[in-house]
Amino acid sequence: MKIIKTKINNVYIIKQKIFKDKRGSFLESYKDTNFKKFKFLNNFVQDNISFSKKNVLRGMHYQINNPQSQLVTILSGIVYDVCVDLRPWSKTFTKWIALDLDSNKFSQLLMGPGIAHGYYVKSENALIHYKVDKRYKKTNEFGLKWNDPSININWPCKNPFINKKDKSFKSLKNFVSTDFPKKVG
Numbered sequence: 001m002k003i004i005k006t007k008i009n010n011v012y013i014i015k016q017k018i019f020k021d022k023r024g025s026f027l028e029s030y031k032d033t034n035f036k037k038f039k040f041l042n043n044f045v046q047d048n049i050s051f052s053k054k055n056v057l058r059g060m061h062y063q064i065n066n067p068q069s070q071l072v073t074i075l076s077g078i079v080y081d082v083c084v085d086l087r088p089w090s091k092t093f094t095k096w097i098a099l100d101l102d103s104n105k106f107s108q109l110l111m112g113p114g115i116a117h118g119y120y121v122k123s124e125n126a127l128i129h130y131k132v133d134k135r136y137k138k139t140n141e142f143g144l145k146w147n148d149p150s151i152n153i154n155w156p157c158k159n160p161f162i163n164k165k166d167k168s169f170k171s172l173k174n175f176v177s178t179d180f181p182k183k184v185g
Contacts, residue, residue, distance in 0.1 A: 011085075014109070016028060045135055055121065059117060060143055083096060083117055086114055090114070146169070
């Protein structure tokens with residue numbers, strides 16, 4: 001396993017070793033002992049799978065109370081994946097990173113709590129697997145407007161397909177202190 005730090009604290013790109021032969025390939029996507037070094041990470045308690053079609057944008061999601069750490073794995077397709085630091089106490093508050101997650105290259109994204117996450121589907125469709133260390137709770141669900149001008153994410157699209165809930169998210173300038181993820185640890 002190769003760990004690549006990003007410019008955002010507690011956000012890492014994970015490259016797993018892939019074993020290939022004539023039959024195909026095999027990799028170990030998660031092994032608890034490999035992830036013990038990430039102090040922000042609790043035991044994973046829930047797995048989620050999302051299927052999306054081309055031109056769909058999901059995000060920017062996070063939980064206010066009990067913010068989740070997430071391990072995101074793309075199982076098929078290509079997405080433009082984005083993380084925004086929404087932790088007011090962080091040195092990288094409001095900074096963002098983006099990268100293509102491509103199932104042919106197999107990369108994972110590990111995010112600590114307090115990171116807003118979203119993605120845009122570039123391929124015909126995409127299948128994404130998330131491991132999270134806190135259970136989803138609807139009353140904790142929140143989001144940041146995907147095209148907030150104060151964050152200025154460089155999305156590879158002009159008019160993505162976005163659901164009603166994600167369109168309703170606020171810009172950072174309209175947040176109040178209770179809109180930010182609670183500090184953990």
